Amino acid sequence: MDFKNITVAGSGVLGSQIAFQTAFHGYNVSVYDINDEALEKAKKRLNGLKDVYAEYFKDEEKASAALKRFTFSSNLKDAVKDADLLIESVPEIVEIKTNFYKELATVAPEKTVFASNSSTMLPSQFAEYTGRPEKFLALHFANEVWKNNTAEVMGHSGTDKQYEEQLIEFARTIGMIPLHILKEQPGYILNSLLVPLLNAGQTLLAKGVADPETIDKTWMLATGAPMGPFAILDVVGLQTAYNIVSNEAKHNPAAQPIADLLKNEYLDKGKTGKGSGEGFYKYPNPAYLDPAFLKA
Incomplete structure (x- = not known):
């Protein structure tokens, strides 16, 4: 595994937390959302998370440094141009996720691994739209990730096992406890x-x-x-x-x-x-x- 640049697509409550957790542990993070208004809200959430992390981990310097590792874009091609890993956290609506992956498939570099944070939907529902089903799997986080630090890793029948192992190792590097789901299950274990x-x-x-x-x-x-x-x-x-x-x-x-x-x-x-x-x-x-x- 040689992940350096991470794109988080979707900057809502959990997407922002995933982005901050990742930046807090030293990765460059590109935050993507559909328009500038959504990105402005994301910046406010991330600034708020800086204070949360500073207090929780008793490390103001590390939390402040995380804010310097973000870039923001409402253009998907720009947001993923350097991505080694993309973590999708867009709304839990089938049509939105389907359309997102159809677009992503046309603009992402060949190297990029795709991971969905979907709470209730299976990777196999969207694998055909990704253009790289072997590099597509689920990486599910719990809310308030800094303290509820579970990371459920779940492939589908077409996922190459090496990418499951890579995501397990990545999860460890960002302070999560990886939980390997051996078989597709709606809701994983947690949900x-x-x-x-x-x-x-x-x-x-x-x-x-x-x-x-x-x-x-x-x-x-x-x-x-x-x-x-x-x-x-x-x-x-x-x-x-x-x-x-x-x-x-x-x-x-x-x-x-x-x-x-x-x-x-x-x-x-x-x-x-x-x-x-x-x-x-x-x-x-x-x-x-x-x-x-x-x-x-």
Whole structure:
């Protein structure tokens, strides 16, 4: 493996975290998004992450140095011109990912390995559009990557195993713990466990069984977990949650009420999660972090 230049495509909540984690560990990172407005938001996120990393790792100098390793472009060809590895973190919508890979296939250098950070979709769904299925696989990160430092590496049936090994080694070099998925699995390991929990919580809410705080409190009290499903959804971002459940609703009508609730009661009101200051909870001091939250 001789990766030096990394392109991260998609600069949302998780894309920005992946970019900063990579730059923090010494790589040059080209950040790609669809327009200059999105890139300006990315720069603000990355500046905010500088402070997060400085505090978490107690290393202001290293965090500041990471900011100097970024370049930004809304032109995909320019963004990948030197890329040894491209990590895709575009929205969880099939059409968007398909169109992205079709364009990427025409502009990326032959050397570039493609890795998808998709939370729920399989590499095999898009391999034919990449133009290099043998160099295409999944590299999935958990939210708040600096502390939840898992990196799930999963190929498809056409992936050359050497690239799985390269991605495992790359993950180690950026401070992650690589987790090798031996067989394609929707949701990998993490989301195979997590998504049913989040869906169950949202279903209880959509049916009017209980409010978000009661559902979270129940889970936290009964299991000792530090967060309940709605606190987790706020961190993930409600737009991502909506994209996933809307896709599910296409073949599972039971998911439609959840999608409607997320859109009508939260997204349409600007409540997109922790990043916007409000989702199911209000930030920076959400109720679930109050010591009294779990007391009688």
